[in-house]
Amino acid sequence: MVDAFVVPTETGAAFFxxxxxxxxxxxxxxxxxxxYSPYDVSPGEVAVVRGRLEADxxxxxxxxxxxxxxxxxxxxxxxxxxxxxGVLIAFLIANPSRVAFIIGWxxxxxxxxxxxxxxxxxxxxxxxxxxRRMLESGAVLxxxxxxxxxxxxxxxxxxxxxxEEGAFARDTxxxxxxxxRLLRWPGAVAFYRSQRQADEPSRxxxxxxxxxxxxxxxxxxAPLTTLVARPRP
Amino acid sequence: xxxxxxxxxxxxGGYVLRADQAAQAAVRAADGRRPQFVDWDVAIVHxxxxxxxxxxxxxxxxxxxxxSMRHGTPARPKSGGRLARLxxxxxxxxxxxxxxxxxxxxWVLALAGAWLLAGRxxxxxxxxxxxxxxxxxxxxxxxxxxxAAPHAGLGQVAHALKRAVDDGGYGQxxxxxxxxGLDEATEVYAALIKHPNPMALPAEVGMWTPAESVDxxxxxxxxxxxxxPPAAPSGGDDDAGTTEPDxxxxxxxxxxxxxx
Numbered sequence: 001m002v003d004a005f006v007v008p009t010e011t012g013a014a015f016f017x018x019x020x021x022x023x024x025x026x027x028x029x030x031x032x033x034x035x036y037s038p039y040d041v042s043p044g045e046v047a048v049v050r051g052r053l054e055a056d057x058x059x060x061x062x063x064x065x066x067x068x069x070x071x072x073x074x075x076x077x078x079x080x081x082x083x084x085x086g087v088l089i090a091f092l093i094a095n096p097s098r099v100a101f102i103i104g105w106x107x108x109x110x111x112x113x114x115x116x117x118x119x120x121x122x123x124x125x126x127x128x129x130x131x132r133r134m135l136e137s138g139a140v141l142x143x144x145x146x147x148x149x150x151x152x153x154x155x156x157x158x159x160x161x162x163x164e165e166g167a168f169a170r171d172t173x174x175x176x177x178x179x180x181r182l183l184r185w186p187g188a189v190a191f192y193r194s195q196r197q198a199d200e201p202s203r204x205x206x207x208x209x210x211x212x213x214x215x216x217x218x219x220x221x222a223p224l225t226t227l228v229a230r231p232r233p
Numbered sequence: 234x235x236x237x238x239x240x241x242x243x244x245x246g247g248y249v250l251r252a253d254q255a256a257q258a259a260v261r262a263a264d265g266r267r268p269q270f271v272d273w274d275v276a277i278v279h280x281x282x283x284x285x286x287x288x289x290x291x292x293x294x295x296x297x298x299x300x301s302m303r304h305g306t307p308a309r310p311k312s313g314g315r316l317a318r319l320x321x322x323x324x325x326x327x328x329x330x331x332x333x334x335x336x337x338x339x340w341v342l343a344l345a346g347a348w349l350l351a352g353r354x355x356x357x358x359x360x361x362x363x364x365x366x367x368x369x370x371x372x373x374x375x376x377x378x379x380x381a382a383p384h385a386g387l388g389q390v391a392h393a394l395k396r397a398v399d400d401g402g403y404g405q406x407x408x409x410x411x412x413x414g415l416d417e418a419t420e421v422y423a424a425l426i427k428h429p430n431p432m433a434l435p436a437e438v439g440m441w442t443p444a445e446s447v448d449x450x451x452x453x454x455x456x457x458x459x460x461x462p463p464a465a466p467s468g469g470d471d472d473a474g475t476t477e478p479d480x481x482x483x484x485x486x487x488x489x490x491x492x493x
Binding site for chain 2: 011012014041042043044045046047048050051052054055056058059061062065070073076077080081084085087088091095099103106107109110111113114135136137138139140142
């Protein structure tokens, strides 16, 4: 089940889809869209949401299908590289010199690339397998479910009610803060943050974030897309 | 069954057919799928016009989608060229070059340098662990199913276009489309403001189709019969969009109350 919510924005309202594509598995059956809206949603709007969801989902699957596929071959390459590194370190220890010292410090920059790739491939093999299953046999049901589950319904009701009662302003930052602090709704927080950041100039990542990105295995992330906007109620 | 969306944007005297922004991505993503899962269902979203027949514009719809494939962003994502690879591995290449230069007569240093410069890339190619690009599946118009789906937002745009009298009405329609966040309609009206003749629109904007070739008289009759109330209290002349409920317009109630 993939949830699509109609939430307020500065100029009106918008659909957003809250789904972690990396966790969807075609082995559990076809994907169904669940729409939560304070309005009746017209068939055309549902068609647009479904069409864009499918495009997003299968684009993600196509891009993630190669993850972890050849992790054993990556590991083989890493073993060869680590062997050469071991021989080189032994040689440098046996022949100590200033040059050997300088080279020794630089070795990690060159000789852990294959190891890093192998670790990434190993960590991502489940995501890759799910993406391949989704690509090969996944499907999205034609008929969406409308407002069926209590938790998601409560989120939509609370955000619209809060707006009606003046608990927070119709402003992207205020809506993001309300989603985070009052409603505790991570999906809406991510949506409003993406809306806000789309208007801001991009800033360089901090060094710690860049290092973490370099060393830790990446988790495939699908972009959160605004699907359809609607008028101010 | 995968779904594509084609927008039937209302203009004076007809519609401009335009593929949804996600259509290209959907077709590209289908390249890696099994053929039995690549049946296409094209939903034509329209303003809720009575008599709108999807079957009658099946061929123009397919053409509009094919046109968007040709004129849209190119192609298939590339896995990265030689320059990108160089940028990723410049540190190890520099270290490899340094090891080769410093090796002198020591074969161990030369071996390590050669590995960093060429050996790893060669072994990776030998083990074929470079990402492969799936073969492209031909988009085939044969067997495509088309369905019509009324869109509340487009209905409001059509209403604004109908009420407007000046400048072809495209300015008002553009404003409504922008408010509703309908990017496809916005681009069509922006192009029409520059060149008001929809027949002369560039192919990447959309394809014009006259209303006569879209509307099925039989469907119009049926829908008028169905929409006609048994006893109308007053002769309202603003009944153009009443066949399809317009969620945005019946705003007298608190929307929260309508949640089940």
